[in-house]
Amino acid sequence: MxxxxxxxxxxxxxxxxxxxxxxxxxxxxxxxxxxxxxxxxxxxxxxxxxxxxxxxxxxxxxxxRIADHQGEAARVVSDRVSGQAPLAALRAHFHARLDAHDPITGLNDDARVRAFNDMLYTTPSLLARLVRYSDRDEELLAGALVEAGDGDGLTARLAAAQIITVHRRLAEENWRKLAEGRAIADALPEAHADADRAYDLLGAGLGAEYDR
Amino acid sequence: MxxxxxxxxxxxxxxxxxxxxxxxxxxxxxxxxxxxxxxxxxxxxxxxxxxxxxxxxxxxxxxxRIADHQGEAARVVSDRVSGQAPLAALRAHFHARLDAHDPITGLNDDARVRAFNDMLYTTPSLLARLVRYSDRDEELLAGALVEAGDGDGLTARLAAAQIITVHRRLAEENWRKLAEGRAIADALPEAHADADRAYDLLGAGLGAEYDR
DNA sequence: GAATCTTTTGTTACTCGGTTGCATTTTCCG
DNA sequence: CGGAAAATGCAACCGAGTAACAAAAGATTC
Incomplete structure (x- = not known):
């Protein structure tokens, strides 16, 4: 055993x-x-x-440690309940990670986690390495999206790129809130709103804002 | 003078x-x-x-040399003719760069340019540095989008992130076509189609494919 | 349990990217 | 011309990462 x-x-x-x-x-x-x-x-x-x-x-x-999260987005898509859209699953998952104060969301006020994030986002070589981890994540997500059925390979790769990028941006956005001295209770609702805004944009496009 | x-x-x-x-x-x-x-x-x-x-x-x-293109996306948005949407200006610009075989699109079969791109996309440290240049580009674009009027700061930053990411992906996509041995005359129409696909997704969102 | 094979480790020495301190040269400017 | 200021060279240095080879330790077989 x-x-x-x-x-x-x-x-x-x-x-x-x-x-x-x-x-x-x-x-x-x-x-x-x-x-x-x-x-x-x-x-x-x-x-x-x-x-x-x-x-x-x-x-x-x-x-x-972060590497352990490798392929998380892809897994969320693969393991979603049947009938659920990939983007809906990812959105729900992100909200859940936010509520769990998962360090990867950038929104965690534990002293050590904060110190770690500060180090991460202010050390160029670490950020560069993080991007390389993200690339792998993106690749896996693209695979899962192709598996999910809709869209061709290019569309999946573009979608994966956008999704992973947005996750990174959201995390950085959250970290910035805390870095500015805001309390987590104060920042959490805003983080949820940010995430919804981001997923709305992902789902419905930038059209409403920038294409007309 | x-x-x-x-x-x-x-x-x-x-x-x-x-x-x-x-x-x-x-x-x-x-x-x-x-x-x-x-x-x-x-x-x-x-x-x-x-x-x-x-x-x-x-x-x-x-x-x-690539650094000279710094802020190009932001400039396209700032300098667009009045009445044109930012995304439309960027789309048109990308098509134009494609037709001009601009190296930054990845679609250029000049021997030296190809060799350079091969080096760029196969050398991790160069790719990492390229990403850092892109970050600056993204920041500038976000500024230009805020200037453009629609959308709040977060929306602009998210949009900028998605746009720059998609540009990188498209360039990589194009480079891959050539790396697979395809002729430029053969790949160019497809590259245009890819770009349109990407900008359609940016404008109208991933919804049609992945959100329902 | 000894003999042996394999995997892991330590030591030493090296390459290469990047920096520092200081003396020297070169341009600028009155 | 003469001196201030900027740019360069030199030499020595630091830290990340690697290569070669010998030594040690776990695994395996009889």
Whole structure:
């Protein structure tokens, strides 16, 4: 029943976890750029090449938690109840994540989460890496949309691109609200409204505003 | 009448040009990652710190031409004839750039341009830098849309994000067509159709496909 | 449980992008 | 011409990431 995978595998997972945890700990305390990978490696008592065998780049030490959300949008579309439109499922899901104060929505006032988001949105190299994760997400979502039936490949890819982009923008928008010092109780209703606005635009187009 | 700015300024501009030109030359010949900045500096007979005084990062040596297009979308919106909708102006502009085989559309079969695009779309760090240029573009476009009157700030930012994203996707789509070996005469009509499809989606929304 | 095979690790040394401090040269300007 | 200001070169440095090879540790077989 337990997923016993042998001592070796267990150790590897523990090392991986320790590296990521320690790294984030240090990053939050001293800032991403003020911590060298050598520092992280030393703190975990591991050599530098070993660290890079676990994480391909310094940025991934900070982002691999986010990587766990990989393909979430695609999953929402694939797993939606039959009869529901993809966009409706995504909209509902986003609202739910908002209510759950999911960090990926940018709207979470836990001190550590906020510090993490601040770091994320103010460190160019982290943002760049985040975009690359988003690209993969977009690809997966496009696949799920094609699977969903309507539209050709191009339409699906365009739609996926727009959707993922809007998610990123909404998260950034929410983070900005908090960064401006607003309380989460104050910002949450607005965040819901923003999300609805965004999904209205996605669904009905920019036409009403910019095409006539 | 001439923009005589003194010997100093002229020399600086020439050095800058020489650096960019030589760098692109070398990048196209041997590949971006196989050329070190030291190589470029040596070829131009300039020291490494001097090179970095002209270009903040290696990627900018390759991309600063593209940077000249900075704010193009915003300009199209600002300069549109009165009475024309922003989205209509952007659509028309994109079609025009397509017909002009503008490299930024991805649809250009000149050997050097193709080589450059191949490099651009297959080198992660270049793509990452391109995204950062796009961010600036997006910001400017959002400003222009606010200026254009309709819609609040959030709507403008969302719209700008979607538009810039779609442009990137279309360019990538076009590049892919050529990369698959298709002739430009063959791909051009399809590119126009793709652009119309994309702008239809932007204007009328994903609704018809994914929201009901 | 020893012998062996395989995977993981550490060490050392390296490449490359980018920066710093300082002395030197070059342009500008009175 | 002479000196202030700007641009350059030099040398040394930092940090991310990699290569080579030897050492260690887990897995496997008898």
């Amino acid at each position: 337990t997923d016993e995978q042998g001592l070796r595998e267990r150790k590897k997972q523990r090392t991986r976890q320790a590296l990521s945890d320690t790294a984030i700990e240090l990053f939050l305390r001293r800032g991403f750029e003020k911590v060298s990978v050598a520092d992280v490696a030393a703190a975990v008592e591991v050599s530098k090449p070993t660290l890079f065998r676990y994480f391909p780049a310094k940025e991934d030490l900070a982002l691999h | 001439t923009d005589e700015q003194g010997l100093r300024e002229r020399k600086k501009q020439r050095t800058r040009q020489a650096l960019s030109d030589t760098a692109i030359e070398l990048f196209l010949r041997r590949g971006f990652e196989k050329v070190s900045v030291a190589d470029v500096a040596a070829a131009v007979e300039v020291s490494k710190p001097t090179l970095f005084r002209y270009f903040p990062a290696k990627e900018d040596l390759a991309l600063h």
